[in-house]
Amino acid sequence: MFKALSNKTRLNILQWLKEPEKHFPKQGAHLPKEVSYKGGVCVGDIQEKAEASQSTVSHYLNMMQKAGLLESVRYGQWTYYRRNEEAIHQFTEFLKTEI
Amino acid sequence: MFKALSNKTRLNILQWLKEPEKHFPKQGAHLPKEVSYKGGVCVGDIQEKAEASQSTVSHYLNMMQKAGLLESVRYGQWTYYRRNEEAIHQFTEFLKTEI
DNA sequence: ATTATATATCGGCTTTATTCGATATGTCAA
DNA sequence: TTGACATATCGAATAAAGCCGATATATAAT
Numbered sequence: 001m002f003k004a005l006s007n008k009t010r011l012n013i014l015q016w017l018k019e020p021e022k023h024f025p026k027q028g029a030h031l032p033k034e035v036s037y038k039g040g041v042c043v044g045d046i047q048e049k050a051e052a053s054q055s056t057v058s059h060y061l062n063m064m065q066k067a068g069l070l071e072s073v074r075y076g077q078w079t080y081y082r083r084n085e086e087a088i089h090q091f092t093e094f095l096k097t098e099i
Numbered sequence: 100m101f102k103a104l105s106n107k108t109r110l111n112i113l114q115w116l117k118e119p120e121k122h123f124p125k126q127g128a129h130l131p132k133e134v135s136y137k138g139g140v141c142v143g144d145i146q147e148k149a150e151a152s153q154s155t156v157s158h159y160l161n162m163m164q165k166a167g168l169l170e171s172v173r174y175g176q177w178t179y180y181r182r183n184e185e186a187i188h189q190f191t192e193f194l195k196t197e198i
Numbered sequence: 199a200t201t202a203t204a205t206a207t208c209g210g211c212t213t214t215a216t217t218c219g220a221t222a223t224g225t226c227a228a
Numbered sequence: 229t230t231g232a233c234a235t236a237t238c239g240a241a242t243a244a245a246g247c248c249g250a251t252a253t254a255t256a257a258t
Binding site: 002003005006011014015088091092095096098099 | 101102104105110113114187190191194195197198
């Protein structure tokens with residue numbers, strides 16, 4: 001997780017996903033709001049905001065998921081990424097006591 | 100700080116320095132106990148525990164200091180490194196609210 | 199002064215991360 | 229079933245991190 005967070009873009013993504021409505025206002029074109037915000041934000045929207053190439057962002061999201069920071073759901077042709085709050089909480093708990 | 104912590108050895112060092120008496124029991128040969136533990140642990144002792152070369156450990160300690168995790172004091176020919184508790188606390192506070 | 203010890207810095211090699219464009223895969227719509 | 233779109237994966241080039249031995253510097257002891 002430290003490795004995953006030791007990159008500005010990836011840290012930004014994690015923070016953006018804390019408030020998806022705020023940082024991805026035009027999100028939700030493909031799906032009803034309730035569903036899409038709950039399910040996370042799709043790769044394309046994150047890519048646009050991150051201003052990196054599609055492959056880079058896809059790679060980042062994948063590694064953040066492997067690190068446990070994110071989880072993903074697929075709705076049709078879109079993959080929605082959202083925070084893995086439980087794992088993040090465990091991480092911050094670890095930090096509180098062990099760091 | 101994420102970068103500095105995204106390495107097992109450096110994370111270990113930070114944790115060891117939380118309880119120097121426990122992890123560096125034979126430390127304090129050169130100086131009275133009160134002084135040396137307060138002042139931190141010398142590079143040689145950290146190096147021995149970390150099982151990396153002298154230059155690597157010196158480099159690690161220097162980068163951890165630059166990141167704000169550690170601070171150092173020089174007593175004669177020894178450099179003592181200890182945790183920068185204030186900066187670490189600020190960091191964990193940031194994590195609590197922003198991550 | 200010379201020598202020994204502790205730490206820092208330098209140079210260089212190896213490994214890993216970053217990042218992209220191109221291509222593959224998977225899904226939807228016509 | 230073909231074409232369009234979203235995402236994932238591949239391959240490769242460049243940058244950064246990891247790491248060490250050798251050397252420099254600073255201090256202490258003789």
